[in-house]
Amino acid sequence: MSQITRARARFRMPSFMHRLLARHESAILIPLILLVTFFYLRNPAILAPITITSILRTMAFPGLIGMGMVILMITGEIDLSTASVMSLTAVFAASLIRDAGVPVWQASIYALGLSLLIGFINAVLTVRVGVHAVLTTLGVGLAVRGFSYLFANGLPIYPLPEEVGYLGTLRPLGVSVVFVLMIIMMVIVHVILNRTTWGAAIFATGTNKLAAQIVGINTNRVKTLAFMLTSFLAGCSGLLYMSQLPLPSGDPIIGKNLELDIIAGVILGGVSFFGGRGSAIGTLFGVMLMQVIRTGMVVAQFDPYWQIPVLGLFMLAAASVDVIRHRRSER
Amino acid sequence: MTATVNNSPNLVSSPPGTPILEARGISKAFGHVQALKNVDFELYPAEVVALIGDNGAGKSTLVKILSGVYRKDSGQILVEGQPVEFHGPVDAQRLGGISTVYQDLALVNVRDVASNIYLNIEPTRFGIFINFKKLYADAQEILHRLKIDLPSVKVNVGELSGGQRQAVAISRALARGRRIFLLDEPTAALGVEQQDKVNQLILDLKAHGSTVVVISHNLEHVFKVADRLIVFRRGRRVGTRLKSETTKEEIVGLITGAIKGDAVEAAT
Numbered sequence: 063m064s065q066i067t068r069a070r071a072r073f074r075m076p077s078f079m080h081r082l083l084a085r086h087e088s089a090i091l092i093p094l095i096l097l098v099t100f101f102y103l104r105n106p107a108i109l110a111p112i113t114i115t116s117i118l119r120t121m122a123f124p125g126l127i128g129m130g131m132v133i134l135m136i137t138g139e140i141d142l143s144t145a146s147v148m149s150l151t152a153v154f155a156a157s158l159i160r161d162a163g164v165p166v167w168q169a170s171i172y173a174l175g176l177s178l179l180i181g182f183i184n185a186v187l188t189v190r191v192g193v194h195a196v197l198t199t200l201g202v203g204l205a206v207r208g209f210s211y212l213f214a215n216g217l218p219i220y221p222l223p224e225e226v227g228y229l230g231t232l233r234p235l236g237v238s239v240v241f242v243l244m245i246i247m248m249v250i251v252h253v254i255l256n257r258t259t260w261g262a263a264i265f266a267t268g269t270n271k272l273a274a275q276i277v278g279i280n281t282n283r284v285k286t287l288a289f290m291l292t293s294f295l296a297g298c299s300g301l302l303y304m305s306q307l308p309l310p311s312g313d314p315i316i317g318k319n320l321e322l323d324i325i326a327g328v329i330l331g332g333v334s335f336f337g338g339r340g341s342a343i344g345t346l347f348g349v350m351l352m353q354v355i356r357t358g359m360v361v362a363q364f365d366p367y368w369q370i371p372v373l374g375l376f377m378l379a380a381a382s383v384d385v386i387r388h389r390r391s392e393r
Numbered sequence: 394m395t396a397t398v399n400n401s402p403n404l405v406s407s408p409p410g411t412p413i414l415e416a417r418g419i420s421k422a423f424g425h426v427q428a429l430k431n432v433d434f435e436l437y438p439a440e441v442v443a444l445i446g447d448n449g450a451g452k453s454t455l456v457k458i459l460s461g462v463y464r465k466d467s468g469q470i471l472v473e474g475q476p477v478e479f480h481g482p483v484d485a486q487r488l489g490g491i492s493t494v495y496q497d498l499a500l501v502n503v504r505d506v507a508s509n510i511y512l513n514i515e516p517t518r519f520g521i522f523i524n525f526k527k528l529y530a531d532a533q534e535i536l537h538r539l540k541i542d543l544p545s546v547k548v549n550v551g552e553l554s555g556g557q558r559q560a561v562a563i564s565r566a567l568a569r570g571r572r573i574f575l576l577d578e579p580t581a582a583l584g585v586e587q588q589d590k591v592n593q594l595i596l597d598l599k600a601h602g603s604t605v606v607v608i609s610h611n612l613e614h615v616f617k618v619a620d621r622l623i624v625f626r627r628g629r630r631v632g633t634r635l636k637s638e639t640t641k642e643e644i645v646g647l648i649t650g651a652i653k654g655d656a657v658e659a660a661t
């Protein structure tokens with residue numbers, strides 16, 4: 063009897079907590095503000111304009127990819143190959159430009175086409191063949207990264223014509239082209255998810271496949287398009303990353319270690335590993351949180367080796383919240 | 394073959410005329426489980442047919458084949474006497490005018506009531522932006538017609554009770570077509586009052602000319618709403634009775650096998 067009462071009490075959370083858990087994009091603001099405060103107390107430089115700009119510039123890459131990933135994960139799939147796709151598109155474009163004399167804009171189009179193709183391959187293996195997306199995209203990611211190193215003989219491809227660095231030198235909104243692209247994509251994805259029939263199809267695909275199918279939604283097509291969009295955004299990220307390097311070059315190391323920032327950021331932003339949940343705005347804050355931790359730990363002069371484990375712990379915390387919330391909704 | 398059946402004493406169990414939906418010799422296996430064995434099935438305009446049988450008898454499997462979710466292994470489906478192939482649920486809706494409420498409801502828990510009812514047929518502006526004003530108004534109207542009380546059409550389906558979820562699933566079927574309804578255990582999750590509502594709804598649909606197939610384990614209900622009763626046992630159709638000419642005892646006997654199935658049907 064007392065056990066039953068206790069069990070009931072556990073579920074009766076304060077209603078504001080309940081609402082925060084329900085709307086993750088606002089929930090994430092709390093750790094974000096706490097962390098900024100914490101770092102600020104250790105070193106006010108975290109809020110210096112130059113630091114903020116640096117955070118926004120760096121988070122824009124995982125952020126832009128995250129705007130595709132959020133859709134993909136709502137449909138119940140995931141892509142672990144995006145960081146490798148960044149590398150290969152940059153290397154591929156660079157080599158076309160330097161070795162084949164292809165004009166920059168044309169090489170960029172080919173490289174983006176390649177990223178779309180990789181997204182399509184991910185989709186075919188996952189959706190048609192039925193390999194779990196984690197395995198598909200892990201394998202494809204390794205292969206893609208490998209190709210990238212082979213293609214470049216392990217070395218950055220340069221010199222490249224000056225135009226390659228052009229977009230990278232621009233400072234729209236005082237930040238960068240990628241950042242602006244990310245904001246634009248965030249608005250578009252937000253509208254798609256919340257205001258369009260596509261959004262309804264995306265959520266249905268990830269929540270209840272049978273529900274989607276009986277009303278005539280082609281879940282395979284929805285997932286395929288989501289894979290391709292994610293990979294395409296990774297391609298854009300790769301090209302712009304190259305453009306933004308101090309000495310623009312097709313470096314196969316581009317995107318190294320970025321997987322963690324993308325996936326962890328998106329999950330921190332409230333996307334569910336189980337599909338059916340997520341938002342573009344949450345994704346922005348999730349990715350921002352990751353970068354605040356990275357930059358904050360540098361500014362506050364923590365041992366840099368702490369960065370990765372701390373990021374990992376934050377991701378685990380977010381994943382745990384996700385699981386708990388999923389169980390509650392299963393009841 | 395159909396002719397023989399029609400000449401047999403079984404004739405009394407079937408209304409006259411061409412069936413609006415007919416299935417012949419349907420078989421379906423899942424691995425080693427033969428869920429349906431050479432099953433015939435027919436529906437006539439404006440009747441209520443109850444599919445009854447023990448757990449695992451094959452009722453849901455037949456419904457899913459008729460609604461295009463499963464592909465049959467063999468057999469034929471005819472709409473108004475014309476052979477058709479259902480490649481998916483949308484085909485069943487379009488070619489057969491068949492709307493289905495599945496046993497597991499198949500709702501999108503993270504979306505609201507209105508979005509579930511009109512999933513993939515949302516009213517739009519410019520073909521892509523959902524017209525939420527119309528969406529909510531239409532949903533409200535459907536629920537109103539069903540005399541269903543929900544806190545709001547904007548509440549997420551995942552937060553509703555079993556009966557309310559059932560109502561949403563029925564509304565979704567209703568929003569898509571009115572010719573044939575397949576209802577797989579529509580009252581199983583409901584309280585007494587809501588069960589009565591669903592029964593009344595079934596009779597209303599029939600009164601408006603729809604044909605309704607209802608699967609139920611509740612013979613009380615079945616005898617309240619059905620005109621014809623079709624009994625399944627272990628993947629076979631073992632009996633067909635007009636309600637007016639049978640008793641609960643006979644039906645129970647058919648379900649359990651205590652009464653041997655009709656020779657004509659059991660032999661096929």
Ligand SMILES: Nc1ncnc2c1ncn2[C@@H]1O[C@H](COP(=O)(O)OP(=O)(O)OP(=O)(O)O)[C@@H](O)[C@H]1O
Pocket residue numbers: 423426427428446447448449450451452453454455496
């Ligand atoms: N998707 C499936 N995969 C494997 N076996 C299945 C599947 N669907 C049904 N079956 C099997 O087919 C048989 C018939 O199942 P079905 O769901 O049609 O029964 P039912 O008459 O609806 O039973 P209930 O009254 O319990 O709902 C059962 O043995 C079941 O285990």
Ligand SMILES: [Mg+2]
Pocket residue numbers: 452453454496577
């Ligand atoms: Mg069933």
